[in-house]
Amino acid sequence: RSGLSGNTVPLNLFPEECVLIMPFTTPTALKKSGESHKIDLTKNRRRIHVNLNWDQRRGLFSRGIDLDLACMYRLKDGRQGVIQALGNSFGVADQPPYIKLDKDDRSGASANGENMDFFRPELIDFAVVFAFIYEGVPNWRSTNARVVLSQQGAPDIEVQIDNPNSNERFCVLASLTGRDGGLEVRREDLFFNSHRAVDAHYHFGFRWVAGHK
Numbered sequence: 001r002s003g004l005s006g007n008t009v010p011l012n013l014f015p016e017e018c019v020l021i022m023p024f025t026t027p028t029a030l031k032k033s034g035e036s037h038k039i040d041l042t043k044n045r046r047r048i049h050v051n052l053n054w055d056q057r058r059g060l061f062s063r064g065i066d067l068d069l070a071c072m073y074r075l076k077d078g079r080q081g082v083i084q085a086l087g088n089s090f091g092v093a094d095q096p097p098y099i100k101l102d103k104d105d106r107s108g109a110s111a112n113g114e115n116m117d118f119f120r121p122e123l124i125d126f127a128v129v130f131a132f133i134y135e136g137v138p139n140w141r142s143t144n145a146r147v148v149l150s151q152q153g154a155p156d157i158e159v160q161i162d163n164p165n166s167n168e169r170f171c172v173l174a175s176l177t178g179r180d181g182g183l184e185v186r187r188e189d190l191f192f193n194s195h196r197a198v199d200a201h202y203h204f205g206f207r208w209v210a211g212h213k
Contacts, residue, residue, distance in 0.1 A: 027148075027156040030174070030187035037157050041122045042181040046152045048121045052131055053113030054145040065136035065143055069114040072204050073097055073127035076178065080204055082195075083116065086134070093119050118176075121151075121183050128188065128202055130172040131161075132195075138169045140191075147173045149185060157185050168193050175202075 028037045039048070052069040070084035075097055083091040083099050093100040098120035118124065131145060140161055149157040159173045168191035177184045192198045199206050 027158050029158045029160070030185070031160075033187055033189040036184050036186040039121070039151060039154060039183045039185065040181065041178075041183055044151060044153050045120075045122050048118040048183070049150045050116040050118070050129055051113055051148045051150070052115075052145065053148075054143040065139070066134045067114075067143060067145060068132050068134050069101065069116055069129070069147075070132065071099065071116065071127050071129045072199065072202065072206070073099060074125045074204065075123050076125045077123075080206075082206065091116075093117065096123075098123060121176075122178070124176055124178045124183060126178070126202075127176040128172050128198065129174045129176070130170055130198060132170040138167065140171060145171075149174070159187050159189075161189075167191075170194065170198055172198060172201075 030037065050069070050071075052067070054065070054067050068085055070082065070086070072080070072082050074080040077096075079096055081097060082089055083097070083101050085101065085103075090102075091097060091100045098118065100117050100119070102115045102117075116129075118127075129147065129149075131147070133140075143161070145161040147159045149159075157174075161171055161173070170192040172188040172190045172192070175186045175188050177186065190201070192201065195206075196208050199208070
């Protein structure tokens with residue numbers, strides 16, 4: 001039993017002849033800007049979980065970096081918005097937009113990082129998942145930030161920030177595009193200096209006001 005987890009079913013009733021069949025999935029790493037992977041929602045409409053994690057390096061006179069996970073979205077019915085800790089826009093799980101950010105990890109010390117769930121991925125027309133440095137010197141290289149999109153029954157999709165522009169606070173990690181019964185996850189790897197700049201690039205057309213958390 002060493003190294004095995006989850007539920008397993010024997011092929012017959014004789015323990016000495018039991019064979020355990022374990023699923024094996026290799027994560028899909030999107031390593032270059034523009035690389036994509038399609039999630040087939042006709043076969044699997046389970047929620048899509050997004051995890052952002054990073055390394056927190058604190059100095060004697062430094063508080064470290066507060067990195068936030070966020071997204072801008074547009075649903076197929078035309079509704080659109082922003083999910084983020086800034087302005088307490090954490091979203092809703094059981095009604096539109098069916099997107100929920102679980103918490104704001106200001107320290108980076110949490111083993112679970114920051115997490116967002118897309119509970120009805122089939123309703124997404126277009127969304128961008130991004131991270132931004134809310135507090136601290138904009139130095140992406142020191143964060144070792146990485147985001148993983150996971151869905152039960154499918155391989156994880158990984159995006160690592162390994163080509164950082166340290167002068168900008170915002171990094172769009174991935175875009176999600178609903179088409180042909182699926183959701184295309186595309187590595188963006190683009191850096192911006194503000195929410196407005198991200199919005200302008202992807203043509204959402206939001207009106208922006210100052211916010212806090």
